Amino acid sequence: MIAELGHFALALALALALAQTVVPLWGAARHDARLMAAAGPLAFGHLLACAAGFAALLVAFAVNDTSVVNVVQNSHSAKPMLYKLAGAWGNHEGSMVLWVLILALCGGAVAGFGRDLPTTLKARVLGVLGLVAVGFMAFILATSNPFGRVWPPAPDGQGLNPVLQDPGLAFHPPLLYLGYVGFAVTFAFAVAALLEGRVDAAWGRWVRPWALAAWSFLTLGIALGSWWAYYELGWGGYWFWDPVENASLLPWLAGTALLHSAVVVEKREALKVWTVLLALLAFGFSLLGTFLVRSGVLNSVHAFANDPERGVFILALLLFYIGGAFALFAWRGPAMAPTGMFAPLSREGGLVLNNLLLCSAAAVVLAGTLWPMFADLLFGQKISVGPPFFNTAILPLTVPLVLAMAAGPLLPWKRAKLWPVLQRLWWAALGAAAALLLCLAFAGWRVGPALGFGAALWLILGAAADIADRIALFRHPRFLHLGAAWSRAKGLPRAAWGAAMAHAGLGVTLLGVAGMGLATDNLSALRPGQSVTLGGYEWRLDKVEDAIGPNWSARRATVTVSRNGATVTVLHPERRFFPVGRTTTTEAAIETGLSGDLYAVMGEEQDGATVLRLHHNLLAPWIWLGAVLMALGGAISLTDRRIRVAAPATKRATAMAAKA
Structure with a gap:
């Protein structure tokens, strides 16, 4: 019933x-x-x-x-x-x-x-x-x-x-869908604006909170999925450029660009047509992800279905909604001419650069994700586009994006000069250069991680410089006047704190990514009592025994990790067997700390020896800590009444007060 x-x-x-x-x-x-x-x-x-x-x-x-x-x-x-x-x-x-x-x-x-x-x-x-x-x-x-x-x-x-x-994956889909479907609201606002033929500052203010909420949930959803893959799949990594992973990244990139573009619409009534286009793209990428996961065109651990008929239905929906919206955009978009003008070197110009780089990155990810399918369909060629392509293609876009992220919030609206901005960022640049040089000196001149540490410090210190500039921390004649700065800090809009936290959160994530670039691993077949050395730690296999769970049985290893003769932790990686479905999975054992993770995965047993894959992942938890900070920054911004309250309400209140 x-x-x-x-x-x-x-x-x-x-x-x-x-x-x-x-x-x-x-x-x-x-x-x-x-x-x-x-x-x-x-x-x-x-x-x-x-x-x-x-x-x-x-x-x-x-x-x-x-x-x-x-x-x-x-x-x-x-x-x-x-x-x-x-x-x-x-x-x-x-x-x-x-x-x-x-x-x-x-x-x-x-x-x-x-x-x-x-x-x-x-x-x-x-x-x-x-x-x-x-x-x-x-x-x-x-x-x-x-x-x-x-x-x-x-x-x-x-x-x-x-x-x-797994608990991580139990909550991953709802968070991800809150992000995906949240962009349906910005899509609806964009289509409604096209039907009316009007986009103004009030429209930008109405769109921003919905875009910010969807972006925050999508950030958490992607981070939770990455964390689940890290500890559940047992491969020791956090992002593999899997096509379905990329399908979630595409709306995140477009949504990030939409957030920044909507600010320009609200403040300057510029970039109106571009912002409407981004609103259509963000939801279009969300629908594309829905199609890829459910059509059967991809083989992935993330895929829900393998049914071409369902895929055709979703593809028809995708073409109807997005094709129809773009047709409407082609018809009505040219009529929405921008009214705000600005110089290339200005905060608006910085946000335009941000949009161009984010959309270029999205284009690279889209091409790398879809091209193998088109090559198979059109030419019958089986090709693979993996991490080497994406890492090489994304890096040239990431470097200028990170450089602009710290400088952009310090630029004034409409027209700016570069030198005053650089003067306020000198200590951020000094910290970034020091991090880069120290990494090169002590990590074997590995350029990739060194650039990651430098970029991370640049973003974190740049966010701090933005807040310091807003509260005039270093502009008082006495150089450092904490009382006056604290008074200004208490009156600083929450949106400013949220934006700075989100930028710093990306810097924290980059710290984790750079640390993972220095990770070490070892694959060994050990008998009980034998040990190996990795990352300055001694890893000893003590025993392997049976274990029973609610709906599985397992073989469980006991691995003692010590340093300088003192025990640091005891890990228990497992290989679980599920009788229903007759499936075997690996359960990684992870000891997490601020400096990184000690990570062990149990493999096959043969002739009394057990295969262990061991990892020392430097700063790995910082990847997901940064994502949480980014989402928290979005949540703090949403509590700012200036974002949540529509502009016309303020105008009506002002008009009523004037009449009174």
């Missing part, structure tokens, strides 16, 4: 999404206030129906209802409850229900928090979100029904893929 209720809720959600599309858009075209006013209630109704459908799916997994095909294929009675629930979205059908639920949440958020939006714009935004929901609800009901029945019920389920039975 629960499954039928869930299926009915999804059908009702489709009907409400269709009404949410037609009624407000027709009302906006006819300037009918009553029809436009219906957009909010319809969006809330659509949200409730999607939530009911998703709740029914969670119940089916929680009680292990083996009369539901989706539960049989992706769950098992012996699984812990967390992974039973995670199994609801750890598959293609369930993940699509989560996708449309988050889309409905976005529509409900626009309806609830967009009270200051002009009625016509709000109606069009909600109508476009409804149109997106219609396509994906139809896709679920036509090709991906999560509530399909099987009779007679199976004795038990087949279990979730063991590599997905």
Whole structure:
């Protein structure tokens, strides 16, 4: 009965999404206030129906209802409850229900928090979100029904893929989808602006918080996925330029450019056409990622489905939404001429450079990801584009981007001079140069990591220089006047603190990346009592024994790591066997510290010896610490009332005060 209720809720959600599309858009075209006013209630109704459908799916997994095909294929009675629930979205059908639920949440958020939006714009935004929901609800009901029945019920389920039975991956998809689908809101604002033929400073202010929220969630989602791959897959790395990894990076790059471009629209009413284009691209890349994961064109541990028919359906949706939006852009975009003018050397110019470099990086990633598929399709050639290509192609774009990131916030609007900015960054440049030279001197003249350390210090100290300049820390006649600086710091907008934290967070991530460039590893076959030396530590295999888990059995090694005769830690890497599905996985054992990770992976056993792959990963945790700081910077910026409150509300309040 629960499954039928869930299926009915999804059908009702489709009907409400269709009404949410037609009624407000027709009302906006006819300037009918009553029809436009219906957009909010319809969006809330659509949200409730999607939530009911998703709740029914969670119940089916929680009680292990083996009369539901989706539960049989992706769950098992012996699984812990967390992974039973995670199994609801750890598959293609369930993940699509989560996708449309988050889309409905976005529509409900626009309806609830967009009270200051002009009625016509709000109606069009909600109508476009409804149109997106219609396509994906139809896709679920036509090709991906999560509530399909099987009779007679199976004795038990087949279990979730063991590599997905992990807390990190349980929360990775929801965060990633909040980022992906969050850009649907900026897409809807862009299409609504094209329909109205008007983009102004108020539009830029309305778009910014949605872009910032989506970007923050996507940052966390990518970081969590990277962290999961690092400790769960047992290969010791954090990013492999896997096509599905790249599919998540593309909207992040476009979204980062959109964030900075929207600032120029809000402050100077320039780059309007470009910002609308970025809003379309960010969501277009999100849909492209959805297509790649579910079409079967890629073989990846991240892929949900291998069904060309579903892939064709999603490709049709991609062409309809993005192709239609770009056709509308080609028609209406030229009419939205920019009004703000600025010199090349200015904060606006710095943000333009930021956009060009980010979009160039996105173009490189897109070409490297899609070209192997096109080569196979057009020429029948099997080629591989891997880390060497991406690392070589991205580096020339990253260097000027990092240099501009520290200098850009210090540039004044409209027109600037370079020398005053460089004077305020001299100590950041000194710190970066010192980090680079020290790394070259003590790390064997390895240029890549040295550049990474220099760039990291440049960004971190540049963010500190931005805050110091805003609070005039070093401009007082007494050079350092803490009392006056503290007073200014307390009044500094939260958006300024958030932006500086996000820039510094990227610097912290670069510290981790540079440290990983100095990582060392060792592959050895050891018998109990034998040891190897790696990274200044002695790694001794003490024993190998059996272990039993809730739905798996394992062989567990005990590895003692010592330094100068003193025990540092004891690691327990495992090889787990899951009887349901007859799958073997590796569980890395990691001792994490601020200086880096001690990382051990257990391999095969043969003739009394056990294969161990050992890593000493310098500063590895800083990669994900930096990502958390970036997302936290976005969250702090969102608490700034100047970002959350629409410009027209302020103007109305000012006008009312003037009348009084």
